[in-house]
Amino acid sequence: xxxxxxxxxxxxxxxxxxxxxxxxxxxxxxxxxxxxxxxxxxxxxxxxxxxxxxxxxxxxxxxxxxxxxxxxxxxxxxxxxxxxxxxxxxxxxxxxxxxxxxxxxxxxxxxxxxxxxxxxxxxxxxxxxxxxxxxxxxxxxxxxxxxxxxxxxxxxxxxxxxxxxxxxxxxxxxxxxxxxxxx
Amino acid sequence: xxxxxxxxxxxxxxxxxxxxxxxxxxxxxxxxxxxxxxxxxxxxxxxxxxxxxxxxxxxxxxxxxxxxxxxxxxxxxxxxxxxxxxxxxxxxxxxxxxxxxxxxxxxxxxxxxxxxxxxxxxxxxxxxxxxxxxxxxxxxxxxxxxxxxxxxxxxxxxxxxxxxxxxxxxxxxxxxxxxxxxx
DNA sequence: ACCTCGCGTAGAACATCGTTCTACATTGAT
DNA sequence: ATCAATGTAGAACGATGTTCTACGCGAGGT
Numbered sequence: 001x002x003x004x005x006x007x008x009x010x011x012x013x014x015x016x017x018x019x020x021x022x023x024x025x026x027x028x029x030x031x032x033x034x035x036x037x038x039x040x041x042x043x044x045x046x047x048x049x050x051x052x053x054x055x056x057x058x059x060x061x062x063x064x065x066x067x068x069x070x071x072x073x074x075x076x077x078x079x080x081x082x083x084x085x086x087x088x089x090x091x092x093x094x095x096x097x098x099x100x101x102x103x104x105x106x107x108x109x110x111x112x113x114x115x116x117x118x119x120x121x122x123x124x125x126x127x128x129x130x131x132x133x134x135x136x137x138x139x140x141x142x143x144x145x146x147x148x149x150x151x152x153x154x155x156x157x158x159x160x161x162x163x164x165x166x167x168x169x170x171x172x173x174x175x176x177x178x179x180x181x182x183x
Numbered sequence: 184x185x186x187x188x189x190x191x192x193x194x195x196x197x198x199x200x201x202x203x204x205x206x207x208x209x210x211x212x213x214x215x216x217x218x219x220x221x222x223x224x225x226x227x228x229x230x231x232x233x234x235x236x237x238x239x240x241x242x243x244x245x246x247x248x249x250x251x252x253x254x255x256x257x258x259x260x261x262x263x264x265x266x267x268x269x270x271x272x273x274x275x276x277x278x279x280x281x282x283x284x285x286x287x288x289x290x291x292x293x294x295x296x297x298x299x300x301x302x303x304x305x306x307x308x309x310x311x312x313x314x315x316x317x318x319x320x321x322x323x324x325x326x327x328x329x330x331x332x333x334x335x336x337x338x339x340x341x342x343x344x345x346x347x348x349x350x351x352x353x354x355x356x357x358x359x360x361x362x363x364x365x366x
Numbered sequence: 367a368c369c370t371c372g373c374g375t376a377g378a379a380c381a382t383c384g385t386t387c388t389a390c391a392t393t394g395a396t
Numbered sequence: 397a398t399c400a401a402t403g404t405a406g407a408a409c410g411a412t413g414t415t416c417t418a419c420g421c422g423a424g425g426t
Contacts, residue, residue, distance in 0.1 A: 024383080035385095148353070149336070176364070181359070215376095217376090
């Protein structure tokens with residue numbers, strides 16, 4: 001039943017966006033009374049946290065999807081898959097990184113999932129360092145640097161603030177600059 | 184009087200954050216009735232748009248602040264000042280880039296201000312290209328690439344999602360990677 | 367000088383949101 | 397079969413954005 005509520009929340013989120021994600025709408029979509037949300041998740045934040053857990057799971061899966069043997073290709077694939085996930089699930093991405101990010105007290109499970117997604121990137125950075133295509137150093141710091149850049153590109157693109165004619169080309173250029181600058 | 188309302192809105196935004204920025208709170212802070220907001224700005228979005236206009240003005244000023252003759256130093260200064268502005272005015276930054284970015288219909292003046300801030304960066308990129316420290320190409324595309332990366336770093340840092348011990352050092356590393364990769 | 371008219375204001379009112387409260391049904395145990 | 401407990405449904409409460417309804421105050425005409 002919690003699953004049914006989270007499913008309903010995801011449908012409402014995709015259909016009506018983050019603004020339309022209300023307790024009443026989710027409860028109606030799931031065919032229960034609004035109280036069901038509070039019985040199962042405590043409050044609205046708990047429900048959206050459950051949705052975000054799925055979102056971070058999908059993001060981690062996307063980042064770790066391709067496993068090219070070539071370390072540079074593997075890194076580039078992660079970057080492309082990151083953007084692909086965000087463009088395929090823009091409302092999820094906005095909910096994951098949009099509101100206040102920190103003001104909403106993150107669940108322990110949510111933090112775990114987010115950390116898992118980050119760790120997937122760290123592993124790929126370490127893979128690249130071990131094979132010499134990335135300058136040696138702290139893999140977590142380098143992964144954070146890459147995440148910063150990639151998140152900014154995706155975030156601005158979802159917000160319609162990428163003013164270049166081809167956002168995909170600009171994104172590819174960013175990935176290339178990153179691997180060049182980190183070599 | 185519009186100015187008084189925008190001043191009040193900025194005080195409320197800084198004091199109570201984006202969530203506390205309500206029509207009633209702003210009206211009370213300005214000492215007028217809530218209707219004053221609707222008479223002057225149409226609705227709440229118009230009021231926050233006026234606040235964001237100021238925000239983008241400050242961002243543009245920060246990006247264009249230092250004018251080192253060395254093109255690389257000028258670019259790095261812009262990047263550092265961008266982050267400094269965001270850390271000094273986190274609520275403004277969150278309001279400018281946080282909510283939906285696109286769903287809130289942007290005012291023409293707001294778009295102008297945002298474009299002015301972006302143009303300040305484009306000018307610096309062109310300066311760097313002309314003096315040979317950046318690979319030649321479309322200055323707007325390169326500026327967008329830089330903006331993407333820098334915005335992501337600042338956005339994640341404000342959200343508390345920079346997991347490295349020293350966010351400032353990670354930011355500096357990102358700037359260095361950008362100038363290296365774009366050389 | 368007084369009356370009138372019009373515009374902006376103040377405060378109540380409405381719909382919706384998150385959240386809580388109050389009965390009521392349903393289920394499992396004794 | 398009775399009873400307790402749990403979860404449900406629906407109303408209800410405070411707050412929000414927005415709108416409606418009188419009210420006041422100043423400008424213009426006689």
